[in-house]
Every structure is written in structure tokens, then in C-alpha cells.
Amino acid sequence: MVDVFAVADIIVKHIRTHYPQDVAIVGYYGSYLQGRATERSDLDFFFIPATARGRQVECQFIIDGISFDFWPIGWERAEGMAASEEWNTTIIADCELLYVRSEDDLARFMGLRETISNMGSESRAPDLIGKAESVLKDCLAGMAKMRLAESSKELSYCRTQAYEIVTDIFKSLGFLNQTYYKRMWGHYREQVRNLPIKPDQLDHYLDTIMFSVTPSEIMSACEKLIADTLGLISERQSSQVETRSYKRWMKGYFEEELGMMNKLLTACEKGHYETAFFVAIRLQDGIARTLYAAEKGRWPGIADLGEHRELYVRYGYPDLVALLDQTDFEPLRLAVLQLIEKLENHLKAEGVPLNRFGSVAEFESFYISRA
Structure with missing residues (x-):
């Protein structure tokens, strides 16, 4: 089994020696941090470059069949993750830092985590409800494609479109509940199940989408899931304080x-x-x-x-x-x-x-x- 942290140490040592002023942050997240890594797990790690030269440390490679992707996140994108502009907020919120260039970089990074910690506040509700609604537009477009496409009766095509719709539904529900997901790829459902705001028939719709071999059934389940989520968004919007002017x-x-x-x-x-x-x-x-x-x-x-x-x-x-x-x-x-x-x-x-x-x-x- 590959010692992924030995690999990370090599990269961090290289940064300290050759790029000490060019990389602000190095961190890792995911299965190794959460204690659920397997012998096939890679190390999910990233860095925040401080200069254009710092981007040179990016590297994708394979060691003994295990893939590694040491990828850059600019400060602007990291701020977007913290502000829920992207839905992979967990990368910033739940990572472990392996390298920090300076106290100022650390303070800036911790400021992003402070933003995330305020995600559930009342002041963030209108913005996040708006994001939930915006994501649902993609679901409606996906639904239209399913209905209009010549290949709409093909199981593979329907499952692919349904996958995109369901993924966006999960995003929308995350925003609607003013929270983020800590696990991806096949673990959304167990997290959504614990959310207070979700469609009553969510599990039924997901079972149909995942297990049915009938395209019309898959399309119908997607349509109902979108409609129910749309209703939840409408309810959340109606619950917001109205400012008549x-x-x-x-x-x-x-x-x-x-x-x-x-x-x-x-x-x-x-x-x-x-x-x-x-x-x-x-x-x-x-x-x-x-x-x-x-x-x-x-x-x-x-x-x-x-x-x-x-x-x-x-x-x-x-x-x-x-x-x-x-x-x-x-x-x-x-x-x-x-x-x-x-x-x-x-x-x-x-x-x-x-x-x-x-x-x-x-x-x-x-x-x-x-x-």
C-alpha cells in the first residue's frame, strides 16, 4: 500500500526548498482525513498558489496504480467555495493543512472558514435560497432535453440525464438547507436523508431513477422530484421576511x-x-x-x-x-x-x-x- 503521506512530504519539502514564497497553503481532505481510506484510495490534496510561479508545483501522477492529483485553487476560487459559489465547500471547511507560508496566509484561510461557519445564519438565507433556485434551472433544462431528445427512449441516455438532474437536486437541497456535503460520489443520499428540508418521496424517486430499466419511469421520477423541490423552494421563499417598498x-x-x-x-x-x-x-x-x-x-x-x-x-x-x-x-x-x-x-x-x-x-x- 502506497504511503500517501510520504508522497505529500516530498512535495511539501520541495515547496519549502524551491517555492517558499510562491505557495501560500497546502492541504488535504477526503477519505484519509475522514478515516475511511481503502488500499485504492488516493490522497485528495491541493495548494493555493501565492504567485504565478507557484502554479508550477501542480502535478498529476500514478504510483503503484494509485493516482495523485496535486491541484491548484486560487484564492479567488477558495473564496467562492467559502461563499457557496461552488458546492464543494468541504474542501476549505474540512481540510487539514500541511504547509502554510505565513501567518497572514493562515489568517486569510481561517477567515474563509469563518465565512463557512456563518452559512446557517438568517442573513445568508435569501442568498442561499436564490442559489437553490438557480441550480434548479439546470434541472428544468435537463428535463426538457429528456423529453425532446430522439434518444429519450434509450436507457443509457435517460440514466445519464437523470444523473445530472439528481446531482443538481442534491446541490439545490444543500443550498436550501444552508449546509454543504462532506462526502461525494455515492454518499449524497445518506447526507440528504438527514436534512430537515427535502422531498417527502425522495427515496422513492431515487430508487426509481437508479434501479428502473424503463426510460419513461425514470423521466417521470425526475419530473416529480424537480416539482417537489420547486415547491420546497417556493415555501422557503414565502417564509422570508417581506420588505414592501x-x-x-x-x-x-x-x-x-x-x-x-x-x-x-x-x-x-x-x-x-x-x-x-x-x-x-x-x-x-x-x-x-x-x-x-x-x-x-x-x-x-x-x-x-x-x-x-x-x-x-x-x-x-x-x-x-x-x-x-x-x-x-x-x-x-x-x-x-x-x-x-x-x-x-x-x-x-x-x-x-x-x-x-x-x-x-x-x-x-x-x-x-x-x-
């Missing part, structure tokens, strides 16, 4: 959107249905999303399955999209006029200042007076 989210909004409303009026007057179609839908959904942000303190995300439209309806705004009719533009034109008046009055009632002027001279006086 029209002045923050809608200052300048009316002045900008009036251009789109005027464009829609012109399309109605000229009978240009294609312009009316695209502008009406973009305008209505844009207002609905911005109203949601003003009321909730955040933009609706992919976990929002149309709920953001409820505020648009609640406040009595006209349904422009339903009024699209290539044979009769007049109802839509009148609705746009109603929308302009209603939105302006709504924002005024919420204390949002509107920069509306009757002449160029009035604008000039306003603009100059701001200085």
Missing part, C-alpha cells in the same frame, strides 16, 4: 414604461397585431413582476408558477393579453389608456415621485435644480 422598486418605472405603453397604443391605432402581441404580453407581465417585487421585496423566480400575476389582478389592472384580437383593436387601446391612468395613480398613492413635465423649459428647470 414601492419607492425602491418603482422609482422611475412609470417614466420608462410609458414608452412601451405608447408603443402599444400606436400598434392598436395602426392595426399592427404582431407588435401589439409582443408589447402587450411583455408590458403586462413586466408590470406584474415589478408590483410583486415592490410588495415582496424580491423578484419572482422560477419557483413562482404565475403567482406574481395575482397582485396585478388584485389591484384591478386590465388584462391586456386577453384583449389581443387582430380583428378589433379598440378594446385593447382603451385598456391601455386605463392602464396608464391606473398605474400613475397607484404609484402616486404609494408615494413614488413621478418626473412628468409639460414643457422642455419645465424639465430644464428641474434638471438644473438637481445640481
